[in-house]
Amino acid sequence: MTKAAELLGISQSAASAAVRSLEQQHGVQLFNRVGRNIELSQTGHRFLPEAKAVLERAAAAHNVLEHVSQTVTGSLSIAASQTIASYWLPRRLASFHEAYPAVRLSVTIGNTRQVETKVLDGTADFGLVEGRTESDILRRAKIDVDRLLLVVAHTHPEIAELSPGRPDIRGLRWIIREAGSGTREALEDLARREAISFADLQIFLVLPSNEAVRQAVEAGAGATIISELVVARAVAEGSLRSVPIDLPKRDFAMITHRDRQTSLAQMALKAHLGSRADGTAPA
Numbered sequence: 001m002t003k004a005a006e007l008l009g010i011s012q013s014a015a016s017a018a019v020r021s022l023e024q025q026h027g028v029q030l031f032n033r034v035g036r037n038i039e040l041s042q043t044g045h046r047f048l049p050e051a052k053a054v055l056e057r058a059a060a061a062h063n064v065l066e067h068v069s070q071t072v073t074g075s076l077s078i079a080a081s082q083t084i085a086s087y088w089l090p091r092r093l094a095s096f097h098e099a100y101p102a103v104r105l106s107v108t109i110g111n112t113r114q115v116e117t118k119v120l121d122g123t124a125d126f127g128l129v130e131g132r133t134e135s136d137i138l139r140r141a142k143i144d145v146d147r148l149l150l151v152v153a154h155t156h157p158e159i160a161e162l163s164p165g166r167p168d169i170r171g172l173r174w175i176i177r178e179a180g181s182g183t184r185e186a187l188e189d190l191a192r193r194e195a196i197s198f199a200d201l202q203i204f205l206v207l208p209s210n211e212a213v214r215q216a217v218e219a220g221a222g223a224t225i226i227s228e229l230v231v232a233r234a235v236a237e238g239s240l241r242s243v244p245i246d247l248p249k250r251d252f253a254m255i256t257h258r259d260r261q262t263s264l265a266q267m268a269l270k271a272h273l274g275s276r277a278d279g280t281a282p283a
Contacts, residue, residue, distance in 0.1 A: 075104040079115040079124035087229035103265045113180030126256040131182030144252040147228040150243040153220040173204040173222035
């Protein structure tokens, strides 16, 4: 309830009062209150798709008026994967806000699979991912390119090579992100390229964030494949060492639902974030 109130720009008590008023008006219970938590009741689950449909129609009506007036206003919900949200997106959103101060932005963070789910179910207007997406009802557009590095702590022993630039990945202890993340996907691709079963790799530790992975590697716990954006400073300062290996670059991509109408604000932000992809400098 608190998160909903924040998104609506009202107090938590006002949000709770609105829900109670709706329940009292129709003599129903939309939520089960379990201790200090709440969960959707059976009635709430039945009402949810209707409520979402009303919100989508209201958004469509707003878009019509926005297009008529050619005024870029409103709110945008962005779901972004961790690398993009933490290292690539913030300064671009800051410059977008300078250009379009009437647009309110909100960002949620997850792995690629979680971002895809948010775009599909409409809780995000669009997503920003570095991993592969699965749904065929999403539009996908490249907005930038990311370089991946294989890194270990500066104190890590020399790594055996099968050939120059081809380290023995089977002999490394790996620290990786959770299933559904782009960097884990990159290691899975590398294992396939080397004709090694992913299950045969020495997965020492699975962590839920890039920062946790970086710190564990710096502490000497093992090796990882991670975005250069995350570890560039640590490599420059010498706490991490980059291991020579041929890793393909990966795309940063914007994903949108092909069946949902696009507002002027969404088009403006797409153009702003995508300016890098055609070779022009970002604002």
